[in-house]
Structures are given as structure tokens and as C-alpha cells.
Amino acid sequence: MQLPTMFHPRTVVPDTHLLGAYIPVPGYGVLPVNSFLIRGAQPTLIDTGIAALRDDFMSSLRAVIDPRDIRWIWLTHTDPDHVGNLAAVLAEAPRTRVITTYLGMGKLGLLGLPVDRVYLVKPGQRLEIGDRELFAVQPPTFDAPETTGLFDTRTRTLFSADSFGALMQEPAETAGAIPATALRDGLVTWATVDAPWLEMINEHKLSAALDVVRRLAPDAILSGHLPPADRMTESLLASLAAASRAPRFEGPDQVALEKMMSIAA
Numbered sequence: 001m002q003l004p005t006m007f008h009p010r011t012v013v014p015d016t017h018l019l020g021a022y023i024p025v026p027g028y029g030v031l032p033v034n035s036f037l038i039r040g041a042q043p044t045l046i047d048t049g050i051a052a053l054r055d056d057f058m059s060s061l062r063a064v065i066d067p068r069d070i071r072w073i074w075l076t077h078t079d080p081d082h083v084g085n086l087a088a089v090l091a092e093a094p095r096t097r098v099i100t101t102y103l104g105m106g107k108l109g110l111l112g113l114p115v116d117r118v119y120l121v122k123p124g125q126r127l128e129i130g131d132r133e134l135f136a137v138q139p140p141t142f143d144a145p146e147t148t149g150l151f152d153t154r155t156r157t158l159f160s161a162d163s164f165g166a167l168m169q170e171p172a173e174t175a176g177a178i179p180a181t182a183l184r185d186g187l188v189t190w191a192t193v194d195a196p197w198l199e200m201i202n203e204h205k206l207s208a209a210l211d212v213v214r215r216l217a218p219d220a221i222l223s224g225h226l227p228p229a230d231r232m233t234e235s236l237l238a239s240l241a242a243a244s245r246a247p248r249f250e251g252p253d254q255v256a257l258e259k260m261m262s263i264a265a
């Protein structure tokens with residue numbers, strides 16, 4: 001895969017659509033970039049994809065909902081792979097409020113989002129959205145301090161932002177379809193890329209962060225960077241624990257990159 005590619009939207013847990021794309025990662029394979037729509041009493045879009053795929057993202061979104069019906073946009077954080085089409089969605093969804101943290105509001109303000117479009121949450125708080133509650137959770141790994149995942153109490157699904165992402169050799173329908181060793185290696189590598197601070201925290205603090213997920217006992221984990229993972233929580237937690245013992249990721253320099261790309265060509 002040479003270019004970012006968007007796949008057709010599909011339902012991955014009840015009421016929940018995956019708006020999934022993959023981006024090429026030179027030398028390492030591909031990385032999923034996922035947004036989700038909870039099609040509940042108050043439809044909630046989780047993240048807004050990448051700007052490079054704007055037309056595909058917007059037509060995928062329109063295929064599953066009239067954007068005017070979107071009540072909330074939950075931004076897990078403000079990285080470009082999560083806010084890439086925010087302005088385009090908001091232009092078609094004038095009633096929508098954007099859920100983020102105080103720091104997220106500040107960063108989004110720099111992108112031009114007015115304060116009155118924002119609704120603030122903190123990890124540990126719950127948002128009642130009619131037929132379910134969304135419980136704000138700080139995932140165990142993240143690359144931006146405003147990162148806030150969420151747990152849907154109705155479907156017992158954890159939306160984990162960047163956490164539990166994996167570099168992959170090729171796209172897959174589900175995390176369970178990826179061979180176990182490849183999944184573990186891809187998850188460990190991604191975690192060391194996305195959370196280079198992992199090697200600096202002590203084991204007890206990481207265990208406590210992993211226990212937060214364990215106590216939630218999600219049926220499914222929907223990461224921004226992994227195909228849907230159904231009843232795989234323990235193996236994903238074990239891979240994250242392994243990532244804290246892995247060496248810090250150092251990307252290739254220009255010479256190494258050119259060599260990797262000539263081998264791949």
C-alpha cells in the first residue's frame with residue numbers, strides 16, 4: 001500500500017460503525033487510522049480521520065448518518081490523524097458539540113474552534129447520552145496529554161485512542177485475524193513509537209494503568225490504530241506490559257530510510 005486508503009464503513013459492535021483507513025509507514029508496513037460512529041439516541045462521532053482522505057471520509061460518514069444528526073464529536077486528542085476532518089464535519093453538523101479536555105480545548109482554539117462548540121470532560125467523568133453513558137478514561141499509553149478515551153456502558157466497548165495500536169504488514173478485518181506473534185510485535189513497536197516515555201515509568205505505575213482497563217472489563221477494544229479487538233483484553237494488556245521492557249524506538253535516518261524503501265520497492 002503506497003497511499004492512504006479508506007475502507008467502506010462497517011458495523012463492528014452493535015450501533016457502532018468503523019470509519020477505517022490505513023496509512024503506509026515506510027519500512028514498517030501500515031497503520032490503521034480509525035474513527036467510529038456510535039449510532040445511539042444521541043449519535044456520537046469519535047475522531048474525524050485524516051485530512052488527506054477528506055472526500056472519502058465525508059462520503060463514508062454520510063453513508064452511515066446524515067451529519068446534521070450528529071450530536072457529539074468525541075475527540076480523543078488533537079493529533080492530525082484524529083482531527084483531520086473536524087472542520088469539514090462541523091460545517092455539516094451545526095448543532096454538534098465537541099467533547100475534549102481543557103487542554104484539548106486550548107489546542108483546538110489554535111485551530112480556530114470557538115469555545116462555545118466545546119464540551120469539557122475529565123477522565124473519570126460520565127456523560128449521559130440518552131440510551132447509554134460514556135465514561136471518560138485515560139488510556140494506559142498516549143502521545144498527547146489531553147488524550148481521553150471512553151467506555152460505552154451499553155456495548156461495553158472501550159475506545160482507547162492511540163493505545164493498543166499496532167503496526168501491521170497488511171490490513172486486517174479484526175485484530176484476532178492477525179497472527180499472535182505479529183500482533184504482539186506490532187503492538188510493542190507502536191507503543192514504543194507513540195509512548196517513548198514508557199521506558200521511564202516504573203512497573204507499578206504501568207500495572208495500575210493497565211488495571212484500570214482490566215477493571216472496566218471491556219468486551220471489545222476499539223483503538224484508533226488497531227482493527228477491532230473482540231474479547232482480547234488480556235492479550236493486549238500483556239503486549240503493552242512487554243512494550244515497557246522493549247528498547248526505545250529510534251526511527252531510521254535518511255540513509256537507512258532510503259535503503260529500506262529500495263528493498264521494499
Ligand SMILES: [Fe+2]
Nearest residue numbers: 079143144162
Ligand atoms: Fe496520537
Ligand SMILES: [Fe+2]
Nearest residue numbers: 079081162224
Ligand atoms: Fe493517533
